[in-house]
Amino acid sequence: MRIALDALGGDHGPAPNVAGAAAAVSAAPDLTVVLVGDQPRIEALLAAAAVPPGRVEVVHAPVAVDMREKPAEALRRKPDASVFRCWQLLAEGAVDGLVSAGNTGAVVAGGLRTRKFLPSVHRPGIAAVMPTAKGRSVIVDVGANVAPKPRHLLEYGVMGSVFARKILGVDRPTVGLMNVGEEEGKGHDLVQKTYDLFRAGPLKDRFVGNVEGRDLHRGAADVVVTDGFTGNVVLKLSEGVFEFVMGMVGREVLGALDGEKDKAAAAVKGLLAKYHYSAVGGAPLLGVDGVCVICHGSSDERAVANALGVAARGVRERVNDAIVAELEALPPEE
């Protein structure tokens, strides 16, 4: 299979992308990576990397979208930027999927322009895997769709559930709705209507109802559905609180120790590595006809390689075939 990698995406330019591609093809014999970016720079980096012959290709697209650029403006002013070229390759059938650590809004905007969605998907949503006390949960959407309709959230529940089954290996994933209280009738109009759709739809037996902020990391549901605004805040806040708490632990717990300080520091370092975003491997944009994985802007080689791995696995496990089948079981939109 072939995955396009936006080699200009991310805070650190092509280096971690090229290194990540080299690591990913070494790990997956069925994978070819198409590096999309500034060809001379990429080839210089490739020459220094140990890449199995014929497993990495380069497409020249030297224009980058800046991390702070407005997506709509970027689309208008730079239609051939590397991230948009990745989408073009997908639309042409030249690749099976794409991975980018670039401007998330631009990745999503490129997808919306291409409109290469699966049948019966209204709007793609980004799924993020979060660690919980019970293992892992998927939260959809974390930023593709900040003002969704109830139907979109219902579709996110279905797609997240297929992702949890196929990629996280959860047999019958439970689905919950992020809300401000557990009881039915809580929250604004969007969540109340979405709640009713889940109760009436094919996921009703696995729908656990509303999930509050404090229950998310307790593992209240395998799949947590929310609008892209709340989901984005949840994802970044979780990272922020983790960083904040580990900082305090570093100061106040390690600071209280003498002889065993090094032992504790090693355990803290282990926790940081285990829960660092790069261990997760990027967030898939579900609903695209193909595979699209979005990485953290500060992704290093390991994060890029993991994201390519997730993309390859998405193709291999035919996640989209299962999504299409399950979406077809939804009642028609009213």
Add this chain to the structure above:
Amino acid sequence: MRIALDALGGDHGPAPNVAGAAAAVSAAPDLTVVLVGDQPRIEALLAAAAVPPGRVEVVHAPVAVDMREKPAEALRRKPDASVFRCWQLLAEGAVDGLVSAGNTGAVVAGGLRTRKFLPSVHRPGIAAVMPTAKGRSVIVDVGANVAPKPRHLLEYGVMGSVFARKILGVDRPTVGLMNVGEEEGKGHDLVQKTYDLFRAGPLKDRFVGNVEGRDLHRGAADVVVTDGFTGNVVLKLSEGVFEFVMGMVGREVLGALDGEKDKAAAAVKGLLAKYHYSAVGGAPLLGVDGVCVICHGSSDERAVANALGVAARGVRERVNDAIVAELEALPPEE
């Protein structure tokens, strides 16, 4: 001054409320607490507590609103429930403020029914104090108003800013808007319009723009404004991630130690106590003509006493006079 306490509010019934009242009046010589609830039970508890004579009164209101009861139904079916009686006392001028650890929705609903708002306040909002790497921030709203208008958020910025100055002692508090990215133009219609209102209003010199989830606990702004849906998720999620991370630290860091395990455990315990909600002292419902402080449902004696202290301080520092003056400086609503 006189503060009404909903003695039936909270998960643990009257005991922590009565004990909290006793502790609060002992700490503040100018405070009288009016315990509103089941008179015989309260008097039995009072007899066992050491309360300075004449500093605690009792109003008989034996009906409680359940923690899971729908606020609108409770208002209709139990108009004389203890929490609503607290609001009646405030409306009659019999008390200067009220404190409740009961059903948050019912506390807010009682306030909305009484409509005892400050002039030019459209909708009250709940302010919560959160620990950050730089000290403390106030986030408004954390659940009173899940579908606000931009004007409401502008008013939350003003009210939160007065609270930060008067109660947290921040000289010129900065104000930020919770959003999915730092750049102007990010997010849905509500935050885009609110952004413009802040840029054009009297807080413009202290408005730091958008604040992302990962920057909140870094202390990106002294006051963070958001809709009550997002704010409620933020508050509870912060608590949940804190609990999750401290659980891992307990297992994996303490578990790695031998001789100094007790020292590390004491430091962990210290952190838990320092950042436990009961140290914060309840969340004020800003915009009410009077003082209203809402506590966590699982509040213990210390949390109730702290909340009564916050309420008393709000009266003493004339927070509302400053709020009214600053709201008058806002441009008229379009």
